[in-house]
Amino acid sequence: MSTTMKTLRKMQAGRGLSLESAPVPAIGPGDVLVRVKAASICGTDLHIYGWDRWSQGRIKPPVTLGHEFCGIVERVGEEVAAVKAGDFVSAEMHVNCGHCHQCRLGQAHVCQNVRVIGIDWDGAFAEFVRIPASNIWKLDPAIPEHYAAILDPLGNAVHTVLAGAIAGQTVLVTGCGPIGLMSIAVAKACGCATVLATEVNEHRRGLAVKMGADVVLNPAAEDVVARVRAETGGTGVDALLEMSGHPAAIAQGFQALRAGGRASLLGIPTEPVTLDLVNDVIFKGATVQGIYGRRMYDTWMQMTALLKSGRVNLDPLFGERLPLEQFESAFSKLQSGHAGKILLYPNGVPR
Amino acid sequence: MSTTMKTLRKMQAGRGLSLESAPVPAIGPGDVLVRVKAASICGTDLHIYGWDRWSQGRIKPPVTLGHEFCGIVERVGEEVAAVKAGDFVSAEMHVNCGHCHQCRLGQAHVCQNVRVIGIDWDGAFAEFVRIPASNIWKLDPAIPEHYAAILDPLGNAVHTVLAGAIAGQTVLVTGCGPIGLMSIAVAKACGCATVLATEVNEHRRGLAVKMGADVVLNPAAEDVVARVRAETGGTGVDALLEMSGHPAAIAQGFQALRAGGRASLLGIPTEPVTLDLVNDVIFKGATVQGIYGRRMYDTWMQMTALLKSGRVNLDPLFGERLPLEQFESAFSKLQSGHAGKILLYPNGVPR
């Protein structure tokens, strides 16, 4: 086996990424080395590519990006018993400390000392990636490779949908990016009676229908709150799944929420948001949930079980499959907002 | 409108029922009079027909049976505002007192002073039935009449399935009578990954497959616990939905339950049951739930929303549709254990 490998890295503080040769990672006694089959590009990767303000405060170049992936275990450290070479795996890329207050309480997804592989450490846009064994998630070989590569964002969707009651509920999804779209499919698979969705982008509205949304609204052209009220006999929706981070969508979502409902917020606003706390939260007796990452590892269990059930069809989401070398094409298509999930193949695209 | 009507009644302490003429019920200011379209026969009705020990202690003849039904509102009392003549309705037949500890806590389904229509009061095996307005459940006219007639047992199934987490879970249903069968369909519609079911009756095992069970086992011929372990990688199921009341099925179910799982018990054993509390409950850290009736009215909301979603197909369950006069034929078929849900039509079977 070669001692160097191909990687896609941020080399310096500034816009862009570059294809670089780097050493194959050394692994410690509790680590696993995974040969990457497919890696998917996240919105966060776009931000780092573009070197926005958040990236400037968080990313310390040089670092290899990539935190959505699947692969085959190449080798394991001497203390690793639960994983072995040849296993088909993905991984939770948030590495928690294990001893802070949150870790001790079973809230590892909000660990105070979290480190994220592909952000803080070298990630999966590479032929190989090093992962602590406790973060490895073994997969049934029956799970298709392209689904396996996007378990990270699918986990965001499942975490959001299952953060409260869902069977027999009426739900509004605001924002139909990839996670919003997956949430629609997951909500329907979990017995949601009616899913309404809002999205300004026409292409994405079409995808929302394909994912199973019952009513898809264009907030630029329609009165979302009035439409939701009409569809719910004036009551409002039982649950808001906020996926846009957009202040207007957040405001509409809260207004459309019924008294006693829940609002699960995953979309990331770029600025502080002004809320009508009295009418939209307090007098409504609403529950608002911040959703971050995926529960470790309840969400992973639920997600792989849902995939196994065969009731979650994500096929409409996928875009091109490209070798790692064609990353510039992938990033520029994604920045246009029209592509689905694009997969990069560091070890070559399978025929 | 005639002042008398056709009813199917228990007239005296002893086996059997008889077709009788009785006055159309007078309604009070808070009541609703419903013209019955279809009424379904419950296992409880079979017990009362047969006059078993439970019936002898509970039933005070004369009384009209029938607590699963749908119909059209004929007229309402002067204080009733939320229901009007012509509405398509079913009803919760447990009439709660409203002021006991449980009613005050939102646990009206286990009200200390409950009275059951069709058991303690005259029920729906009649052309008309009197129902307190607060117990009426208005239905979307799009719900088919035969589904509307069995919301009572479907509510038992939904109450059981949704008494704990269900999406992405692996579930064992022990006993495939009507409620067990409905539970299979509901569990799958709510995102259950794998449903295993046990049943000794071959015909019902066939129905279990039609309702969506992934694995159907015959406990008379197979080692249920070993099979469940094999299907779950040795872990056991996340949830047991006990629908049989049979001691052997209860024991198998508890053994097949994983540590940390939940057992939801709806089936009614005829005798006290001996449990291995230490190994099956305490050391497992299991949660055991007694399931009675339906939550008032969370379950009704969930149930009608699930039907609206179109993902719950109950068609395989239904048997014959008969005029009320042919009740003897209906009861004898049901006693044989091979019929599905038989519907009686007090006002005539629609073409």
Place this chain on the structure above:
Amino acid sequence: MSTTMKTLRKMQAGRGLSLESAPVPAIGPGDVLVRVKAASICGTDLHIYGWDRWSQGRIKPPVTLGHEFCGIVERVGEEVAAVKAGDFVSAEMHVNCGHCHQCRLGQAHVCQNVRVIGIDWDGAFAEFVRIPASNIWKLDPAIPEHYAAILDPLGNAVHTVLAGAIAGQTVLVTGCGPIGLMSIAVAKACGCATVLATEVNEHRRGLAVKMGADVVLNPAAEDVVARVRAETGGTGVDALLEMSGHPAAIAQGFQALRAGGRASLLGIPTEPVTLDLVNDVIFKGATVQGIYGRRMYDTWMQMTALLKSGRVNLDPLFGERLPLEQFESAFSKLQSGHAGKILLYPNGVPR
């Protein structure tokens, strides 16, 4: 018995209240007439006295105010069985419709069609008040009359404290008005390990200590967030109980909340509030709860049981006891912010 009675009423759109003679209320078959022993003045009453913008939109004069009270049942309507003349009672003053989505789901405290006695109907600043029987809360005669008169705001406190886990938790109460102060005592009685409180008013800070707060901070003079962090080993508090409605307190509270914690919001901001949703809610995986009224009737059960346990001492909260006629003195003292709960006695102050 006289047919007229003394009342304290808002007679016209404008500042002030007046003492008026009015007919003793007629009661319907489901109602209860209560002879008022003591009634307490709520902050809402101050707003209505002052005729602020909210009052102008909500109050339709003439109406008798007063929604915190206790008394003795004078007589009951013919359909009332669970309450009888001579019972010592208080009441939930939110009258719910019983048939909206929320009422059917056991969320009657956020009923879509709620009417509030003392706001929308004639209230308890009168010799007698009419209450629907279902809203009556019977009291153990051992509960002291002054406690019985303030169950409405105590219920707000109990609802807030018990809206999430509390035993063994570290809690921050922002704002030490009467409900904030009661929350401190309730939280300690329910096993809270550490209660921190913030309040700008020195007198109220003194009361906070008397109610059992472990650490009391003056946000005008201290860095609240830094102090909370220091007291919690850098982690932040498990729960925020927001009682002030003040934007700065809300911001401090959210910053002081640990990742994975809960924020229960009861205080009413007068304007929309700008929140750092990303850092204070989403990335924290926090749960935010709007708290309105009291759960019907879980909170009433909990509250009366807590009082019965003898572990909740509210004595420091009480101010003067005055005959109804001295309402001007009471309102002016309360407007100064220094008085505790002042009780009015429409039927005379007991010796």
Place this chain on the structure above:
Amino acid sequence: MSTTMKTLRKMQAGRGLSLESAPVPAIGPGDVLVRVKAASICGTDLHIYGWDRWSQGRIKPPVTLGHEFCGIVERVGEEVAAVKAGDFVSAEMHVNCGHCHQCRLGQAHVCQNVRVIGIDWDGAFAEFVRIPASNIWKLDPAIPEHYAAILDPLGNAVHTVLAGAIAGQTVLVTGCGPIGLMSIAVAKACGCATVLATEVNEHRRGLAVKMGADVVLNPAAEDVVARVRAETGGTGVDALLEMSGHPAAIAQGFQALRAGGRASLLGIPTEPVTLDLVNDVIFKGATVQGIYGRRMYDTWMQMTALLKSGRVNLDPLFGERLPLEQFESAFSKLQSGHAGKILLYPNGVPR
């Protein structure tokens, strides 16, 4: 430091224990070596001493007993960062695997591959004990040493009490051994309104009163179910905390439980138990919880916070403090059932 140490060990399959010299444990890179200050004798230790059937199936001599203890960290392995020499600590003695279904779901207390220190590995009846760093629980030096030595059983009590709602509840504790007694104090500290307790042993009934029970009953002399009903207005208790494992107490407890209540079972019956499932669980809509160990590490957080609050007084529970050498005296007193918690001091009893 010496390379050998004093231990109390089971040396062979048969009754009794013996004082033995053994090597001071070697620690791995993730381990901690603790110098034991005080260790407490558990009922399980009595069973192993007596070599009952359970012990014969589980214990593989030679092994050092002792799983309730506190001590000072002597040294730590090279990978241990969160603990350091000199720390005052106790430990969770259940060592979980980290990768089974339950561990992944945050239910490590029912890990499928659990190993218990003091049962499966050498324990704390020794001058030193080896503990994996992740199982160490650091203590505030303000916690008294005798309390610190019994956090394991106190954790059982806290786990049981807080397994459901407790503030404002009415609770029945059946069986007043050490864990039952601690449960009484914990329940009262967490806002329980009324605690009833049953116990046949007169001495323990006296302790139950000291721990704060409101009503203490002798089931050999009184009709427990009738008394509970009388104390609860006929309703029954909200929660049963079953601490005896005795079939008659279990039956009484279930009968005394109100409809909709919860039964939390910790006591270990020696045989299968016959339950009236229909009337005591199913028709009641009851929730039954098997309680095993302590939640890792929610319970530890709650427990240390409750101790810090100063509202849990366990002093009446403690018996003698003896050097390890006097273990025979300790075991024989405990077998008589009259002693409280006896502490053994492997490194000498402090003055």
